[in-house]
Amino acid sequence: MDKEITLAGSTDSQLVDDVLTSFFARSKSRAEAMHPDYRTMWEHLETCTVGGKRFRPRLVMTVYSLLGGTERVTAATVAASFELLHTSLIVHDDVVDRDFTRRGIPNVSGTYRNLAAAQGSSPSRAEHAGLSVGVIAGDLALSNAYRLLGEVDTDLATRQRLGDLLDEAIFASAAGELLDVLAPFDPTPQPVEEVLDMARLKTAVYSFEAPLQAGAVLAGGDDLLVNALGEFGRCIGIAYQVADDLIGVFGDESRTGKVGWSDLREGKRTALISYAADQPQWPRIAALLADPDLTATGAAEVRELLIESGARDQATRLAADLTERALQALVEPYVPQALRDGLAPISDVVSERVRA
Amino acid sequence: MDKEITLAGSTDSQLVDDVLTSFFARSKSRAEAMHPDYRTMWEHLETCTVGGKRFRPRLVMTVYSLLGGTERVTAATVAASFELLHTSLIVHDDVVDRDFTRRGIPNVSGTYRNLAAAQGSSPSRAEHAGLSVGVIAGDLALSNAYRLLGEVDTDLATRQRLGDLLDEAIFASAAGELLDVLAPFDPTPQPVEEVLDMARLKTAVYSFEAPLQAGAVLAGGDDLLVNALGEFGRCIGIAYQVADDLIGVFGDESRTGKVGWSDLREGKRTALISYAADQPQWPRIAALLADPDLTATGAAEVRELLIESGARDQATRLAADLTERALQALVEPYVPQALRDGLAPISDVVSERVRA
Known part of the structure; x- marks a missing residue:
């Protein structure tokens, strides 16, 4: 969303960043235990979220703070869940639109399309491989949106x-x-x-x-x-x-x-x-x-x-x-x-x- | 999975079927309120689960029953969640494999590819439209696997x-x-x-x-x-x-x-x-x-x-x-x-x- 919207304060933003950083660190380490290529895919997925403005998390945090909420780590977890939902939707939307870049750099699909092409795949096979990884990466972001929300410590x-x-x-x-x-x-x-x-x-x-x-x-x-x-x-x-x-x-x-x-x-x-x-x-x-x-x-x-x-x-x-x-x-x-x-x-x- | 494996009794299977039928009825009715085409997509998604053998739900129910569990509706909800996960994985696996049929009939992607082709789309556009709907339908099955699990009434x-x-x-x-x-x-x-x-x-x-x-x-x-x-x-x-x-x-x-x-x-x-x-x-x-x-x-x-x-x-x-x-x-x-x-x-x- 728009960079001009300034909402939640920097401490709140930092908390959301911390939740996401810690989530990705856990995921990368779990993925590494399965296969190094899986860890690499998680790194690319993380890159998708780092470039964004984290607009939806800021809405969550702004409303929560202005209503007097004090459990800010809990709120940051909910906020991070909405960021993962956003990540999942843009990754899958790019698959649907056959877009291979976002904000001027290769997105997940673009990264894997380029990799496949560099390894000798035909353009159409490389494109399909890229889109396939996009499907998988988006699935992981989506399921972890639920997962993070499930971790929220509330009634x-x-x-x-x-x-x-x-x-x-x-x-x-x-x-x-x-x-x-x-x-x-x-x-x-x-x-x-x-x-x-x-x-x-x-x-x-x-x-x-x-x-x-x-x-x-x-x-x-x-x-x-x-x-x-x-x-x-x-x-x-x-x-x-x-x-x-x-x-x-x-x-x-x-x-x-x-x-x-x-x-x-x-x-x-x-x-x-x-x-x-x-x-x-x-x-x-x-x-x-x-x-x-x-x-x-x-x-x-x-x-x-x-x-x-x-x-x-x-x-x-x-x-x-x-x-x-x-x-x-x-x-x-x-x-x-x-x-x-x-x-x-x-x-x-x-x-x-x-x-x- | 295999039709020859007989596990949970028919009453247990019926319970799982009931949970899924009721879940799809709710979803179709919600979708209808948004757009008739969305309801139709939900009908196709439901068709994907009806044809299967519901092997994973039967594993859940068999173990639960044999261990003396008595909250069978709760177990059926967990079982149904694993069926939705399976649905999501096969729908997205078919996208990745560019398969347009499953068990001899058009799958979600095949159904929408055929529809697009019948409306005059070129083969490559029709194929992509089919795969795109596959991405969306699989996302819905995946998120609802979490959703059903979240409804489970337990500690x-x-x-x-x-x-x-x-x-x-x-x-x-x-x-x-x-x-x-x-x-x-x-x-x-x-x-x-x-x-x-x-x-x-x-x-x-x-x-x-x-x-x-x-x-x-x-x-x-x-x-x-x-x-x-x-x-x-x-x-x-x-x-x-x-x-x-x-x-x-x-x-x-x-x-x-x-x-x-x-x-x-x-x-x-x-x-x-x-x-x-x-x-x-x-x-x-x-x-x-x-x-x-x-x-x-x-x-x-x-x-x-x-x-x-x-x-x-x-x-x-x-x-x-x-x-x-x-x-x-x-x-x-x-x-x-x-x-x-x-x-x-x-x-x-x-x-x-x-x-x-």
């Missing part, structure tokens, strides 16, 4: 509520991933409601709702508070995705790190595109998007048409409205003012992204 | 020991799968010890050791009993694999359901091949195995050479020795006679397979 009821949140996060993101895989078979643009449902399933639940709620559950928050955080997370998570998709099309390439029209060329389903589909500019936009060799000139024309059709403004307004709705969910007396203030930076980031 | 210490067993099963089978993926890059036959280590990691731990031990842990068995069952499971699980590999090469095609030389053509690493690699017949065998177009005549020659070299006899003896060692692990007073008698059918099956 049975709390443990079960945390288990429910992790389960809901996995259940929803699998649905989002499935619908994404099946989507290309139907070239009609989806209604905007469906696009937002997808964003909720694929991102908002596991990246926002569940970690926020886990922090509250662990701090002993009641159902009204937990529900309010769920609503906040849902709205802000979807808003974040809408804003992110706007940046993907209109953003500065040097900031996004993507070619400015890769989302367009891939036919990514976004609120922006759904809005455009109802406008007279759509036939021309659709023709350009259908071109697998879309050029910079073509992409510039699509951008102009998206602005002219009002789709950009509609999507921008949607992100702002969702952000506003998110903040409205954080009402007193259910949500203490300190927590509301503490979560404001998240909505600020979405607002800034939309303005950018 | 904390027992729950943690059960969690350790599930964790060890996943940790070991991931290692086995990884080493399998990396193996083709090194064409030298492995020493027989390495082949047996692989068989242990990939199959024996999750299919034999862990379910046997889980039944004992749940019944309150002490460490000596649990360790004895682990040793039994390890030896019998490896013996089973050695026997299975012999049948893969020398067995009756109508019984194995495989083309009689597919294991040979794929260069599968087996104890049989490792033994042959030390014999004067090896260069000729290796030349035949390296042929991607190995014919029935070539396969018949390989079989003759494997017999002539003594490799077949060595592998047969190994399976018998391991079976004997397995039974010796089940010694009184640690292991009650009733349990020893109850587990005998498993070793009988291995013995029969070797003789067949």
Whole structure:
């Protein structure tokens, strides 16, 4: 997620890092006892988590601390569990998208694809070997998300509520991933409601709702508070995705790190595109998007048409409205003012992204 | 696993079926609320488990019952958890092996590959879509193995020991799968010890050791009993694999359901091949195995050479020795006679397979 969001303090972050470092140390040592190549795979899996911003753990820790929770090592274990879930989802998402790099360096699949290629495998065999290791590594991250949560030292009821949140996060993101895989078979643009449902399933639940709620559950928050955080997370998570998709099309390439029209060329389903589909500019936009060799000139024309059709403004307004709705969910007396203030930076980031 | 092994009684099997049926009913209903296509995927995932023999659940139930356990619904939940683990591993193993059928019908990946192809996707895109859904479906089975175990109504210490067993099963089978993926890059036959280590990691731990031990842990068995069952499971699980590999090469095609030389053509690493690699017949065998177009005549020659070299006899003896060692692990007073008698059918099956 975004590097600009500053939430939990550095001591909390350090605690999460410590839990993960200790988890990986144990795993590497167990793996070493089985086979040196297995240890190496664990090292690559650890590398996947080290490069990230650990956004979900920070949500857990922020909510927990602001609600007065003091068992910070316990909270850090729950937070680390959400980080492993995230690792598992990105490793498997890269398998599904046949992506072999992440943040500009080879991911798990890329590392093993390159290894196989260097040892003489054909490109297609090397690619499949890489993806296969991705499947295995993601499985290990996923099962250890449960495992870490199982180690949390708390009462049975709390443990079960945390288990429910992790389960809901996995259940929803699998649905989002499935619908994404099946989507290309139907070239009609989806209604905007469906696009937002997808964003909720694929991102908002596991990246926002569940970690926020886990922090509250662990701090002993009641159902009204937990529900309010769920609503906040849902709205802000979807808003974040809408804003992110706007940046993907209109953003500065040097900031996004993507070619400015890769989302367009891939036919990514976004609120922006759904809005455009109802406008007279759509036939021309659709023709350009259908071109697998879309050029910079073509992409510039699509951008102009998206602005002219009002789709950009509609999507921008949607992100702002969702952000506003998110903040409205954080009402007193259910949500203490300190927590509301503490979560404001998240909505600020979405607002800034939309303005950018 | 094998249909000839009769273990737990039909009432126990019914209980496990009931737990799984109820789990899938809940999941399908939750999925339906997200999207009808998600419910459909859950239906396909359920189909994967219905066709199987539910061998691992039967191990859990058999040990638990023979040790006098009476909380049979609890045991059935643990048993169902191991079935979901198995489902997850075979679904992901099929992704890794790019297999689109299992037991003669399309598996999850095959079902979605066919669907994509019917909707006009190119063969390579359809294949990738199928494999992608396989990744997602396997993730859901895996996470729900943990989830079901978390629902088990037992004391904390027992729950943690059960969690350790599930964790060890996943940790070991991931290692086995990884080493399998990396193996083709090194064409030298492995020493027989390495082949047996692989068989242990990939199959024996999750299919034999862990379910046997889980039944004992749940019944309150002490460490000596649990360790004895682990040793039994390890030896019998490896013996089973050695026997299975012999049948893969020398067995009756109508019984194995495989083309009689597919294991040979794929260069599968087996104890049989490792033994042959030390014999004067090896260069000729290796030349035949390296042929991607190995014919029935070539396969018949390989079989003759494997017999002539003594490799077949060595592998047969190994399976018998391991079976004997397995039974010796089940010694009184640690292991009650009733349990020893109850587990005998498993070793009988291995013995029969070797003789067949």
